[in-house]
Amino acid sequence: MRRYGPAVLLLLVGGALLRISLLSAVYMRYVQAGLRPYLVASGVLLVLLALVGLFRTARASALPANGGAHVHQHGHTPSAAGPRLAWLLTLPALALLLFPPPALGSYSAAREDAQDAARGVGTFPTLPAGDPVELSVAAFTSRAVYDSGHSLRDRTVRLTGFVTRGEGDTWYVTRLLVSCCAADATTSKVEVRGVQAPRTDTWVTVTGTWRPKGALGSSAAWPPLLNGATVKHVAQPPDPYEKR
Incomplete structure (x- = not known):
């Protein structure tokens, strides 16, 4: 044999x-x-x-x-x-x-606590008309941290990701970004305030408004803040990662 x-x-x-x-x-x-x-x-x-x-x-x-x-x-x-x-x-x-393993989740996201600010501050394209506007977590974080035109101001946005936790009652809606495969995954996350935190690794869609924080392009602006209005539990999408 x-x-x-x-x-x-x-x-x-x-x-x-x-x-x-x-x-x-x-x-x-x-x-x-x-x-x-x-x-x-x-x-x-x-x-x-x-x-x-x-x-x-x-x-x-x-x-x-x-x-x-x-x-x-x-x-x-x-x-x-x-x-x-x-x-x-x-x-x-x-x-x-x-028994295929699950997608990367909160454990992988927790290993990267800071984001590289090398892209610098600049203007971003105008957001589509109508609220709430659907954005990826990466797009929201980029605009919140680097957009000198403040395109997120006075806009209601909708973000989908999985829940990760910080200190105390702090929680984030989080997505992992990949260039090629899961091995090169990096983290984008948005701190959500004003609504109760769901269970860690739960997939949710959060609707809310941007809350400015820190100087643009600085570490104080990361992670960006969202004043949450609603949180809805959703199923994990077939493709759990955002693309660069």
Whole structure:
């Protein structure tokens, strides 16, 4: 049975990739949506390689005993006993196939407590007419911290993210931003005041108005404030990350 190990491992990994990218949207917990075709192609290729390996191994096993021994003596049959520890590689593949981990949440966000202010202060495009205006958490934080035109003033905004907690009763609506995959995720968060904090990691939509804080472009302006009016519990979106 051990001679089938490499092929089985390829089959598990390929199946896991197809499970998260072709049969569901779980892959968006790890990478951007644009990488889906590459994940699907990789999964298909691994499955095909596994099937070829299984076929060749089964064919070699069916050779006559003396013929098989002759081939073995010349080193042309696959080893029936690969390193036993290699089977441990099946555990991550099975975990991804059967129990895909959740998207990054409050623990990941808590590891980044400050935001780089290197972008500098400047003017931003005019917001769409009508209130409330739907903004990403990253867009709100950028305008609140860097917009010299104060485009958020006197506007009602709607933000969606997950709940993280600070000291005391402080809480934030938070999103993680990715450039390529979850490994490069950074945090955007807005402190919400005036409404009761939901449970940590709960996904919510918060409606409220910007409350100016600190000098533009300074660390005192981070994280920005929102005077909350309403908080609504929502389901986690299929793509939990915002894009840069």
